[in-house]
Amino acid sequence: MPGDVGAAQRMAAAARGDAVAFIELCESYAPALLGATLRILGDRVAAESTVYGVLLDAWRGAKQFDPRQASVRVWWTIGARSAALRALPEHRAARMAAVHDTQITTLDDKTEAPDVGPLRQAVQTAMLDLDDEPRSALQLAYFEGLGAGEIADRARTSPEVVRAQVADGLRRLSAALAGIAPSIDVPRPHDRLAAAYLLDELSLEDRARFDRGEALGELQASEVAAQRDNVHGLALYTFPAALLPQTRARLVAAIAGPERLSPFTDDLAALLRLPLHDAREILARVDAPAAGATTPACGSCPSRQGPKSVSRRACPKSQMSSATATSRWSSARPGRGG
Numbered sequence: 001m002p003g004d005v006g007a008a009q010r011m012a013a014a015a016r017g018d019a020v021a022f023i024e025l026c027e028s029y030a031p032a033l034l035g036a037t038l039r040i041l042g043d044r045v046a047a048e049s050t051v052y053g054v055l056l057d058a059w060r061g062a063k064q065f066d067p068r069q070a071s072v073r074v075w076w077t078i079g080a081r082s083a084a085l086r087a088l089p090e091h092r093a094a095r096m097a098a099v100h101d102t103q104i105t106t107l108d109d110k111t112e113a114p115d116v117g118p119l120r121q122a123v124q125t126a127m128l129d130l131d132d133e134p135r136s137a138l139q140l141a142y143f144e145g146l147g148a149g150e151i152a153d154r155a156r157t158s159p160e161v162v163r164a165q166v167a168d169g170l171r172r173l174s175a176a177l178a179g180i181a182p183s184i185d186v187p188r189p190h191d192r193l194a195a196a197y198l199l200d201e202l203s204l205e206d207r208a209r210f211d212r213g214e215a216l217g218e219l220q221a222s223e224v225a226a227q228r229d230n231v232h233g234l235a236l237y238t239f240p241a242a243l244l245p246q247t248r249a250r251l252v253a254a255i256a257g258p259e260r261l262s263p264f265t266d267d268l269a270a271l272l273r274l275p276l277h278d279a280r281e282i283l284a285r286v287d288a289p290a291a292g293a294t295t296p297a298c299g300s301c302p303s304r305q306g307p308k309s310v311s312r313r314a315c316p317k318s319q320m321s322s323a324t325a326t327s328r329w330s331s332a333r334p335g336r337g338g
Contacts, residue, residue, distance in 0.1 A: 004067075004071040004072070004073070004115060006113075006114075007025060007029075007071060007072040007073065007113065008065075008067035008071070008072065010022070010024055010025050010072075011025065011062060011065045011067070011072050012067075014059065014062040015062040015063045015065065019059075019255050019256040022058075022059055022062070022255060023252065023255065023256075025072060026055055026251065028112055028113035028116070029072065029073055029076055029112070029113055029116070030051060030055065030242070030243050031112050031116075031240035031241055031242055031243075032073070032077070032112065032116055032120075032235060032236060032240055033051045033054065033055075033076055033077065033080045033235075034047055034048065034051050034240070034241040034242070034243060035235075035236075035238045035239045035240040035241050036077065036080060036081060036084070036235040036236075037050045037051055037080050037081075037083075037084040038238075038239070038241055039143050039238040039239070040084040040085060040088060040143050040144070041084050041087060041088060044244075046087060046090075047084070047241075048243060048244060048247045050080060050083045050084050050087060051080060051243065051247075052243075052247055052250065052251055053083060054076060054079045054080045054083055055076070055251055056251065056254055056255070057079065058075075058076060058079070059254075059255050069212050069213050069214075069225070070211075070212070070213055070225070070228070070229075071229070073113065073115070073116070074228065074229050074232050077232045077235045078211055078232060080235075081232070081235060085145040088144070088145065112240065116236065116240075119177065119233060119236055120236040120237075120240075122176050122177050122179075122233075123173070123176070123177070123233050123234065123236045123237050124236075124237060125176060126172055126173045126175075126176030126177070127173070127234075127237050129172065129176075130169055130172060133155065133157075133165055134165040134166065134168055134169035135169065136155070137151050137155070137162050137165045137166050137169065138166060138169045138170070138173075138198075138234060139234075139237070140154070141166060141198045141199055142198060142231070142234040142235070143234075143238075145200070147159075147200055147201070148160075148162040148163050148166075148199045148201070151199075162199075163192075163195055163196075163199065164187070166195040166198060166199060167187035167191040167192050167194070167195035168191070170187075170191050170194045170195055170198070170227075170230060170231065171187050171188065171191040173230055173233065173234070174190070174191070174194075174226070174227070174230045177229075177230055177233055189217075189218065189219070190219060190223060190226075190227050193210075193216065193217065193219065193224070193227060194227040194228075194230065194231050197210045197227075197228070197231060198231050209224070210224055210227075210228055211228065213225030213228055264283060265279045265280055265283060266279075268282065268283065
């Protein structure tokens with residue numbers, strides 16, 4: 001999808017140190033991430049903190065992103081859901097009312113990534129077309145992390161029935177997201193694998209392979225990746241929400257502010273066996289090399305001579321500051337909802 005391609009390109013730029021590109025990605029996908037984590041936790045502060053942590057980790061691990069394994073949206077969604085579910089036991093009492101499960105709101109179409117709106121609509125339509133039982137089972141599994149036995153206890157049915165409901169619901173969701181009518185009336189092996197993943201019935205190794213979109217059992221990598229993406233499409237069956245200004249500012253400061261290298265101070269000090277203040281001085285020199293270094297950091301600049309390790313300040317196109325990042329993000333209109 002065009003949105004996926006554009007996001008992958010921005011992520012590649014972020015891996016080269018382009019904070020503006022990364023901030024633009026945050027603008028595009030933070031509303032969906034915050035909507036999902038808020039739906040899971042029911043606590044605004046906890047949800048904001050979760051999304052902040054996921055985005056900051058994504059920035060620091062930008063070089064590890066592989067667009068062949070997952071889109072940026074799916075990669076971040078997996079991280080946000082996992083982090084929120086880990087924090088859920090502390091926030092169960094604050095979870096939102098049931099009405100949150102079945103209503104969708106939209107943000108300004110210029111706020112979210114171009115691929116999110118149509119997906120959100122497709123997920124909403126598919127979920128509303130389901131009977132109450134499978135729709136409830138999918139929500140309990142995705143947003144509360146419940147297994148087949150726990151859902152069965154709530155619904156006063158058997159775990160086997162729950163597994164069948166989840167697999168059938170995912171079959172219908174898969175067809176809806178592909179824009180086609182379900183071709184068969186019973187779940188396929190694809191759907192049963194996705195249901196086992198969603199209900200947390202896979203081994204840790206198989207779950208990791210499912211997350212990475214690798215071949216599993218009789219399914220090829222592309223088939224597994226498609227099922228994974230369908231499962232995490234459920235994250236869009238919720239209210240999108242804009243990050244609060246203070247969370248945005250905190251994230252921008254961590255990415256592009258003067259303290260952005262501080263998380264590496266301890267590691268550098270341990271590696272070189274230096275006092276912390278010496279490690280800080282080394283990082284400061286790396287971040288601000290001699291003013292005489294003028295090699296541009298991109299191919300669009302006139303000269304390409306000189307050493308490769310040059311400050312990004314030398315290249316007008318890739319220059320970045322905290323003020324620039326803040327301006328880019330603050331130009332996005334805040335969304336409704338959440």
